[in-house]
Amino acid sequence: MADLFAKFNCTYCQEDINGLRVKCVDCSEFELCLQCFSAGAEIGPHKNDHAYQLVNSEAVGLTFGKSQWTAREELHLLDAIELYGFGNWEDISKHIETRSSEEAKDEYINRYLDGNIGRLTWPTAANLRPNLSDTSNYDKGPLSPSLSSRLLPLDVTPERAAQLGYMPLRDDFEREYDNDAESLVSSLFISETEDEDLDVALKLVHVDMYIHRLRERARRKRVGRDYQLVSNFFNSGSKKDKCFNKKKLTKEEKEFHDGMRAFCQFHTAQEHEQFLQNMQREQELKIRLTELFRYRRNGLTRHEECAHFEQELYYQQELYKEKQNSLDSSGLNQIDQPQITTLLRSKEKSEEHALYSIARKSILKNLGSQFRINGNANNDGNPSEEVNNTSQVLLTVSEIQLCNLLDVSPSEYLTLKGVLIKDSSETGDYTPLENQVKIFLESKGWLYGNLPTDVISS
Numbered sequence: 001m002a003d004l005f006a007k008f009n010c011t012y013c014q015e016d017i018n019g020l021r022v023k024c025v026d027c028s029e030f031e032l033c034l035q036c037f038s039a040g041a042e043i044g045p046h047k048n049d050h051a052y053q054l055v056n057s058e059a060v061g062l063t064f065g066k067s068q069w070t071a072r073e074e075l076h077l078l079d080a081i082e083l084y085g086f087g088n089w090e091d092i093s094k095h096i097e098t099r100s101s102e103e104a105k106d107e108y109i110n111r112y113l114d115g116n117i118g119r120l121t122w123p124t125a126a127n128l129r130p131n132l133s134d135t136s137n138y139d140k141g142p143l144s145p146s147l148s149s150r151l152l153p154l155d156v157t158p159e160r161a162a163q164l165g166y167m168p169l170r171d172d173f174e175r176e177y178d179n180d181a182e183s184l185v186s187s188l189f190i191s192e193t194e195d196e197d198l199d200v201a202l203k204l205v206h207v208d209m210y211i212h213r214l215r216e217r218a219r220r221k222r223v224g225r226d227y228q229l230v231s232n233f234f235n236s237g238s239k240k241d242k243c244f245n246k247k248k249l250t251k252e253e254k255e256f257h258d259g260m261r262a263f264c265q266f267h268t269a270q271e272h273e274q275f276l277q278n279m280q281r282e283q284e285l286k287i288r289l290t291e292l293f294r295y296r297r298n299g300l301t302r303h304e305e306c307a308h309f310e311q312e313l314y315y316q317q318e319l320y321k322e323k324q325n326s327l328d329s330s331g332l333n334q335i336d337q338p339q340i341t342t343l344l345r346s347k348e349k350s351e352e353h354a355l356y357s358i359a360r361k362s363i364l365k366n367l368g369s370q371f372r373i374n375g376n377a378n379n380d381g382n383p384s385e386e387v388n389n390t391s392q393v394l395l396t397v398s399e400i401q402l403c404n405l406l407d408v409s410p411s412e413y414l415t416l417k418g419v420l421i422k423d424s425s426e427t428g429d430y431t432p433l434e435n436q437v438k439i440f441l442e443s444k445g446w447l448y449g450n451l452p453t454d455v456i457s458s
Contacts, residue, residue, distance in 0.1 A: 012041040018098060025051040069099075069107055077104055155231045164230065177220050181213040219265070226269050256280070301415050 008017040010033040022037040024030040027046045040048040069077075073096055080095035086108075089101035096104060112118055154166060161167075165174035184206050195203075224230065249257065257276060264272050295306055392400060392410050403413050 010036055011046075012036040012043050016097075020054060020056045022052050023055045025053060031055075067103070067107055073098060074107075077108060080104075081108065154225065155228065156234070160230075160234055177217045178213050181210060181217065184210040184213070223265050227264065228269075253280070299415065299419065301412055 008021055008031055009015065010017055010021075011030050012032055013036055015033060017031065017033050020034060022032045022034065024032070024046055027044075027050065030046055032041060037052070042048050076096045077092065077099075080092040083095070084091040089105045092104050093099055093101040099107070113122065154161075154168070154171075156164065156166065158168075166172075167174070188203050188206060190200060190203055256279070260272075260276060260279070263275070267275060295309065298309065300306055300309055394414060395403070395410055399413065400410075402408075403410055408416075
């Protein structure tokens with residue numbers, strides 16, 4: 001039975017063998033199709049004079065009906081219908097390999113549905129099927145349940161339901177919100193003969209008011225169900241519930257949630273939770289943007305520089321505190337307020353300048369090594385990748401080529417350029433490394449200044 005489903009390939013042409021095949025007796029696991037065997041195919045250690053035997057995995061002479069389907073094809077047909085489902089005749093025919101889709105369809109219907117097997121099995125199964133009929137009442141009136149969405153079930157025990165005055169089968173309370181709303185229409189009576197048009201209009205206004213109050217009652221009930229207020233009320237004092245509560249909110253988060261509680265009536269529970277998360281995320285992004293602006297004002301353009309900046313700032317603050325404590329211990333703490341303010345401002349300015357110089361020197365150190373390596377490179381080469389940045393409009397063609405050559409973004413290049421110009425305007429003194437960078441940039445036309453005569457002549 002296993003050989004009926006096994007597939008055999010010709011060792012020479014690698015084609016599938018259906019039916020009779022030739023197996024070499026001298027070579028292990030060597031089989032040929034009839035076409036390759038008749039051509040005398042030889043490959044590897046196999047020679048065409050080796051002993052052979054004819055093998056056929058199909059049941060010879062075992063066919064069914066006028067269509068002459070073999071046992072192998074019948075088994076493939078049933079297996080394919082189980083795999084691909086009834087009606088998918090294209091895939092079924094591919095699985096059988098020797099029959100078309102129409103032949104597979106006709107064989108299955110004629111043999112297994114309309115044949116002896118089908119006549120003995122299908123009618124019995126059809127009689128056992130239940131006869132179902134639709135008995136639902138399609139009420140399209142104004143109070144039809146289909147016009148309003150179903151409320152979430154109230155998750156309370158029978159004892160708590162009795163305490164609340166809740167009737168589960170009616171899905172109602174003994175005392176509803178605005179329980180006296182029915183008094184608006186309880187005494188109304190419209191008489192076509194006695195009532196005038198003004199009286200009828202006044203009574204209709206009362207009906208509209210009653211409908212409005214009913215809608216408000218339903219809205220409040222829906223909000224309570226959506227947020228499970230009843231369940232939260234009963235579970236708020238239990239120790240078990242406290243163990244499974246969400247993470248404890250901070251004071252600011254609790255105040256924020258209390259302030260946004262008025263908007264619960266306009267959202268579902270899931271929408272309100274998402275709304276609070278979005279608002280908190282917005283506040284976090286604003287704080288992060290403020291930090292990034294502070295880093296940018298101090299000349300930092302990379303994330304890895306921020307950690308060094310914070311460490312240096314913390315070190316300077318601790319150093320300042322130690323100096324303040326030493327001044328206080330030495331009896332010099334009687335300085336007036338203007339002098340203290342002046343000292344603080346000068347200290348902040350010196351700290352900023354020190355941090356700025358540290359960042360500038362680290363950038364120049366990294367960039368100087370690249371100039372030593374690529375200083376004589378040809379700047380007419382094709383850039384490795386296109387510079388796509390809004391700062392690109394502020395650069396010339398040669399500056400863009402330099403950015404591509406050094407793999408520096410336009411914003412980083414402009415920051416470095418501003419650092420060099422600022423230092424030149426403040427001090428006018430350059431170290432040999434800084435002077436080398438400045439002369440190189442001016443000679444290439446990316447910075448303009450007073451070039452030495454020997455550079456211009458060269």
